[in-house]
Amino acid sequence: MDIDNPLVLIAEDETEIADIISAYLEREGMRTVRAADGRSALDLHLLLKPDLIMLDVLMPKLDGWQVLSEVRSRGGTPVIMLTALDQDIDKLQALRIGADDYVVKPFNPVEVAARARAVLRRSGGTASHMLRVGSIEIDLDSHLATVLTEAGPVHPALTLTEFRLLSHMARAPSRVFSRGDLIDACLPGGEALERTVDSHLSKLRRKLEEAGAPGLVNNVRSVGYRLADVR
Template sequence: MFGGTILLVDDEKEIIDLLEIYLKNEGYRLLKASDGAEALELLNTNDVDLIILDVMMPNMDGIQACMKIREEKHMPIIMLSAKGREIDKITGLSIGADDYVTKPFSPLEILARVKSQLRRYRQLNVSPSKNDNEMIIDDLVINIATHKVTVDQNEVRLTPREFSILEVLARNRGIVLSMEQIYEEVWNEPFFEANNTLMVHIRKIREKIEKDPSKPQYIKTVWGIGYTIE
């Protein structure tokens, strides 16, 4: 049984050892690093399916590492942090993380999140039939097979989570989807009213695909309901 390769990045050996036990039992191959710089070196020489990345580390912290990784790579990133404030979570998600887990955590929770992220990521990278290969909305082109997005023929780099959100909206073009519908479709978990995670991701997508994010051409807000691509 081989579930994929996971890169664990944390300077706390106890956390690495604990997660290693649970993840190896599920058939995952593990790579381990104690800081962001070491993680980047491993990424240059190994194929990695998912990264579990601690925020607070010496030399290069998780925030710096995440931004550097997102310059070229699109695999899911789950951030770990002892900081549980909403602003800290928003920061992590804004710079490219797909999920954010606060310490202390349950290893079973991490395992569930890993499976959810990998399942979604792999679904997006399964090549569909040629007829369904691309969704074209004016100058926005979304290629499901290659996970590639272009605007005016210029490639836009989206994280796996951002791509999932955009895909859900594009597949339901002309339909207003509630925040709850989008969240539960993409995250595969219940939505809570106080959860601002989706709003953060929508803002980041707009910053990447819209000429003027304050006056979006593609992703429209329907106040009191949710979002739509017209």
């Protein structure tokens, strides 16, 4: 998880409510993706591995309890339940199945964003070791990049320099890095030539495209390079 730019899956079938939650979370620096029914929520959870799920109880196809139960069988993704049912039994059920928090509609979106941050902080003990940009996960400890595709995870075979370039740019998605920036941060002194940066990034772009992440590395004419923050 990138604690400064976490990905939140909003599983909510009411578009207006999803719009409000998304706007307030993004204002707090979070990225969001949406699901309008329980089945889509589980599919996106498997594909994107979000850092947090905001989960409505009453949804089409699969309800929130079914989704929560399946998410818990897969691992420890934090979940905040959203429901209009202000009853103690529902709160107890959410906590029993494994929800991390519970918000009753109608709610204050500022409070929802604050609760999301609080849950992310509690669950983020290893957050600084993981970065995410679009469909790419970067494990800084294992020096492993993973492209999350519909067919499953793909691990492109990156050189140390390619991994350094990818992880350095992933810390600030959409920022444009000059070649000089990238040389100073990622390349050993003996390779400090701008054309060498171009060569490494060209190979990195090709490997990511072959792994299923096209268009991630972008050249900004006369300036440098950036990663597209694809959602």
